[in-house]
Amino acid sequence: MNKMLSALPFVMTLMSGASANQEDSLLSSVLYRPAIHFSPLKNFMNDPNGLIWDQSTQTYHMYYQYNPNATVAGNQHWGHATSKDLFHWEDHPVALNIGSDGALIFSGSAVIDVNNTSGFFNGSSNKNFVAIYTRALLNGTQDQGLMYSTDGGYTYTPYSGNPVIDLNSTSFRDPAVQWHPEWNKWVMTVALSREHKVRFYESTDLKNWTRLSEFSAGIYGVDYECPNLTPVTDVDGSKKYILFVSINPGMPLGGSATQYFIGDFNGTTFVPEDEATRLLEFTKDNYALQYISQGSILNGTSSYGSNAFIGWVGNWQYAQNTPTGSWRSAFTLARNYSITENVYGQRVIAQEPLNVETLRIDSESISSNVSLGSNNTEHKIELPVVTTALELIIKGNYSSLPSDAAPGQGRFNLKLANDFNEYVEAGLDWGSGNLWLNRDNLTGFDNPFFTGKFSTFTDVTNLDFNWRIIVDASVLEFFADDGITVGTMAYYSSIPLTNLILESPNGENIDVEVEINPLAKSMNRTTIFG
Amino acid sequence: MNKMLSALPFVMTLMSGASANQEDSLLSSVLYRPAIHFSPLKNFMNDPNGLIWDQSTQTYHMYYQYNPNATVAGNQHWGHATSKDLFHWEDHPVALNIGSDGALIFSGSAVIDVNNTSGFFNGSSNKNFVAIYTRALLNGTQDQGLMYSTDGGYTYTPYSGNPVIDLNSTSFRDPAVQWHPEWNKWVMTVALSREHKVRFYESTDLKNWTRLSEFSAGIYGVDYECPNLTPVTDVDGSKKYILFVSINPGMPLGGSATQYFIGDFNGTTFVPEDEATRLLEFTKDNYALQYISQGSILNGTSSYGSNAFIGWVGNWQYAQNTPTGSWRSAFTLARNYSITENVYGQRVIAQEPLNVETLRIDSESISSNVSLGSNNTEHKIELPVVTTALELIIKGNYSSLPSDAAPGQGRFNLKLANDFNEYVEAGLDWGSGNLWLNRDNLTGFDNPFFTGKFSTFTDVTNLDFNWRIIVDASVLEFFADDGITVGTMAYYSSIPLTNLILESPNGENIDVEVEINPLAKSMNRTTIFG
Incomplete structure (x- = not known):
């Protein structure tokens, strides 16, 4: 951390009177704190x-698995x-608390029970929130419970009839519940x-649940978690x-990650349209995503999703060891997703960060046309x-x-670098049709599971490419x-990355x-730039 | 390469009169040459x-995709x-040559047509070899052709009626043919x-083929290649x-790799026993495996496999760029495989290198009991x-x-190191139940797709572990x-790894x-040790 001290004297004023360890922790807390990605004020x-989107108050509610007491998991x-707007987040007190039984509050979803199907409320209201979550009991059992809120999702009361589903299982969790207007019922998607x-x-009432069907496919790993069934409009409008x-664990890149299936749901059964296993990303730091429910509008015409999700930027292999201090x-930015076709005619989803345009500071934008070639193999732009x-x-x-470029031809490198020779890199090898991300050349975090190099095939049909990268202190979305x-990709440099370097190495x-x-x-968090 | 020159003066005698580039190439050719793994004398x-195992001559035949003219792919x-014995290999002249039509000889399989079902031969003989391969025509079409050998697999003649299957496709290849005695027929497994x-x-004659069924599942990537259907005995004897x-490409770790499915085959259709996608390895350097056919014994009672395969140690992302010189x-060592259950009760295959024991030089073995702890966090053994x-x-x-060890507790590192601070590492994190391999700390090869860190979950039910590692110049099997x-894992150090270091870092x-x-x-190849 000494390099950072010498390079960034202006942050030292933050640390008067702190011990060396406190200095390190404080520095890391500030250095790696994202400016537009949500991170907890403190702890894990x-x-x-x-x-969920509450249309009546024009507000997104986001809950999250949280340990209020430590920077590692536990005490959920x-x-x-x-x-x-999904960018400016206001913190509120913990919403779902551990009760006298000591059962931990594991993952789940929230709905707005506008028409009081549950009977928890005094008639119809947009403030009728119900959280459906997994109770992790002290004896190891996991079952599904309810809490309800009469104040629009801020404070919750446990349902006295909990659990609502109990299989006497130690491996039954993460209920995702949505109202399906075409069948007039709630549907829960949950993992065994x-x-x-x-x-x-x-x-029909969130309390009494009837089993419909099961689905199993793809990479099994050790545990299925956080299944989410979400309707989308296909390319043909259907x-x-x-x-x-x-x-988690057991994904091919090590640890945790997310796969998905495209198919049909008839109110009872999910039938995939093919036997393919698809991974959401070619990296390993997007887990446990949940899609943003539209909530219910009064009269209950829709509780479908917005086709946007938020994921956790983390991997259980190292998420409790990252160097971010306090x-x-x-979380990822909210991401829109839709069905499309890749260059090989395969049906896949495409993702894009939602409404990032609204944060652009146009007056400070830089546009540049760079011609790389034998006389200009490298071009540097100060960020x-x-x-x-x-x-x-x-x-x-x-x-x-x-046209017959061989592997190793058509190389393009993009580096986000600092003056200590640290950089994250994105690169393209046209000849082999592969691109890569690389976080090996950073010194902020050393962990044997923190894979450095990621790669995948990319569209090289035409001689052009189009990348969009969001980079935010310690989170990169490519x-x-x-x-x-x-x-x-989470990344940890010892000091901020202040240069963009474009290279044509050949x-x-x-x-x-x-x-x-x-x-x-x-x-509203302290970052290195205040 | 200068470090190597200074460290290994005894190899310099090999290089008298060579240019600097020739020196590098010659050094690399020698340094990375495996002693017990098959590698081609020269080129790609x-x-x-x-x-195939020819029981009549007690000989294994191995053919391989080969470019006789260059150290990159092409001209197959x-x-x-x-x-x-699958360890001592004798080189023979190229067996399947490109004919006057210029069609390349792509992958395929060989059978011993003992009973002359094909009519190519003069009656029954154990010398009746037939190769079934993909013809890659100059116009881009891929079809399936035959060549036959009357001398027990050494020289082959193209069948004048080729192709035997033609779909007018540019993506139809890698036929694997076996005789199935219970149905009295040849079955071909081939990729669209x-x-x-x-x-x-x-x-029934290797010339006329009838379509049976199709199978599609798992990770699609861009191309399916080299499908192999092999019978095995299940744990219950069935x-x-x-x-x-x-x-290739499109595997989660980037580039090429192998997946497998467990199921039933009734002579017509393969039905997997579940919907799981299973990867053969947690690394990315074992591709295009083929299982070793038992050939036919006279009277044709069996052509089933030996439950052993050989794979290619390579990944198409960088296989044409590796630093091995000429x-x-x-190839991997021949590996036995069988169905078993992992610690979570999942049905998977287990692999072991076949008959490695037979190569042990007992008089030179080293056994050692090492107690690592707070007073002895590192122990070094000269290899x-x-x-x-x-x-x-x-x-x-x-x-x-x-018993409640947290991630980061129960760390064990094994390093194969040299005196230039280079090492390959295997490690264990008991608290998270993960193990890893790491080739990042070697300087012999730099490539953006040459992933350094690999990891997966491992059995931490009891407080012990059991590893077996074969290490051979530039090939490691874990x-x-x-x-x-x-x-x-292919690996490339600048000088040989001569120390084994065991660490309890905590x-x-x-x-x-x-x-x-x-x-x-x-x-019979030149290696650095002669």
């Missing part, structure tokens, strides 16, 4: 829970924050984790469903460091690559191929349009 | 083809080697690559089938460098780990959990039994 956060509660099954239940299933973990969050839009074109190729001609958009800080 | 090798032929389908055909499917790529190939058997026991957890008490078995060189 994991899965997003109960994501539901933390709570609200936002009007160790059995690698997603089970569906139905209910309705399809995406079933997201998070796995707080741990962040505008008025904020830690940036959006990079990179449009590249190979003007003179042979989008290529119109959002088909996505990588979320001296090949590449024309690059660069747009750097500083993004207005939306999170 | 990829998929193993036509693996079938190279040829034979062995009595870009469609992600394995198709089955049947024939017959099951394993269907191996190689994928030759490229190696016997009489040969580049070693077998390490590591039995560890945590004598005092708390087996844990009785062969359930397997990683093949000072926890770990008792380790170490057995180091030098393995007798079996390959």
Whole structure:
């Protein structure tokens, strides 16, 4: 951490009177704190829970798995924050507390029971919130419970009839509940984790649940977690469903990650349209995503999703060891998703960060046309460091690559670097049709599970490429191929990354349009830039 | 390469009169040359083809994808080697040559048509070899062709009626043919690559083929390749089938790798027993495996497999860029595989290197009991460098780990190191139940797709672990959990790794039994140790 001290004297004023360890922790807490990604004020956060849009107050509610007492997992509660735009989040007191039975509050979802189907409320109201969550009992059992809120989702009371579903199982968790107007019922998607099954239940009152069917496929790993069934509009306008299933551990890259299935749901059964196993990302730091429910509007015409999710930027292999000091973990930006086709005609989802444009500080944007070639193999641009969050839009074109380019030809590197030779890198190898992300060349975090190099195939049909990168202190979100190729990556440099370096290492001609958009800080947290 | 020059003066005698580039190439060719793994004498090798045991001559035949003219892929032929024991291989001239039509010889299999079902031969003979391979035509079409050999597999003649199956497809390849005595027919397993389908055909004469069924599941990636359907005996004695499917690119770790399915085959259709996608390894350097056919014994009672395969140690992301000088790529040792259950009750295959014991030089073995702890966090053992190939058997026991060990507790590191601070590492994190392999700390090869860190979950039910590692110049095969957890890893150090270092980085008490078995060189190739 000494390098950081010498390089950033202005942060030292934060540390008067602190011990060396306190200095390190304080520095890390500040250095790695995202400016537009949600992170907990302090202590440990994991899965997003109960994501819901309350139309009556024009407010998003976000709950999250939270340990209020430590920077590691355990003692799980539901933390709570609200936002009007999914960027500016207001902290609220813990919403779901551990009761006298000591049962921990594991993941789940929230609904607005506008028409009081549950009977918890005094008639219809948009303030009728119900949280459906997993109770992790002291004896190891996991069952499904309810808490209800009469104040629009701020304070909750446990249902005296809990649990509402009990299989006497130690591996039964993460209920995601939605109202389906076409069948006039609530449907729950929940994991029989160790059995690698997603089970569906139905209910008309949220208290009495009837088993519908089960689904099992893909990479099993050790545990299924946080299944989410979400309707989407297909490319032909018909309705399809995406079933997201998070796995931990046992994903191919190590630890936890998310897979998904495209298919149909008839109110009873989910039937995938093919036998393919699809991973959400080519990196390993997006877990336990939950989609944002639209909530209910009065008269209950819809509780469908917005086709946007928020995921946890973390991997259980190292999430409790990251060097962020007094707080741990962040969430992805809210991401829209839709069905599309990749270059090989395969049906996949495309993702894009939702409404990032609204944070752009246009007056501080930098646009640049860079022609790389044998006389200009490297081009460096100083980043505008008025904020830690940036959006990079990179449009590249190979003007003179042979059509039979071999692996190793058509190399393009993009580095976000600092003056200590640290950098994160995105790169392209046109000849082999692969791209990569690399966080090996950073010194802020050393962990054997913190994989450095990630790669995947990319669209090399034409001689151009189009990347969008959100970079925010310690969280990077990478989008290529119109959002088909996505990588979320936590990264930890010893000092901030202040330069953008574009390289054509082989001296090949590449024309690059660069747009750097500083993004207005939306999170009320201390960051290195105040 | 200068470091190597200074460290290894004795190899310099090999290089008198060579240019600097020639020196580098020659050094690399020697330094990385495996002693017991098959590698081509020179130029580029990829998929193993036509693996078959000829009982009449007690000889294994191995063909392989081969470019005789360059150290990169292209100009594909079938190279040829034979062995009595799968370790000592004798090189033979290229067996399947490109004909006047210019069609390349892509992957496929070989059978012994003892009873002359094909009519190519003059009656029954154990010398009746038929190779079934993919013809990659100059116009881009891929179809299936035959060549036959009347001299027991050494020289082949193209069938004048080729192709035997033609779909007018550019993505139809890698036929694997076996005789199934219970149905008295040949069955072909072949890939419709870009469609992600394995198709089955049947024939009684190898010339006329009837379509049976198709199978599609798992990770699709871009192309299915080299499907292999192999019978195995299940744990209850019944017959099951394993269907191996190689994928390139698009595997989660980047590039190419192999998945498999467990199921039943009734002579017509393969039906998997569940919907799980299983990967063969947690690393990314074992591709295009083929199982070793038992051939036919006279009277044709069996052509079933031996339950052993050989894979290609390579990944298409970087296989044409590895620093091995005048030759490229190696094969895995022949590996036995069988169905078993992992610690979570999941049905998986276990693998073990076949008959490695037979190469042990007992007089040079080292056994050692090492007690690691707070007073002895590191223990170093000099490796016997009489040969580049070693077998390490590591039995560890945590004598005092708390039952609720947290991630980061119960750390054990094993390093194969040299005096230039280079090492490959295997490690265990008992608290999180993960193990890892790491090749980041080597300087012999730098490539953005050459992933450094690999990890997966491991059995931490009891406080002990049991690893077996084969290390051979530039190829490492790692087996844990009785062969359930397997990683093949190419690695490139600047000088040989001559020390074994065992570490308990937290000072926890770990008792380790170490057995180091030098393995007798079996390959007639120049290695750094002659």
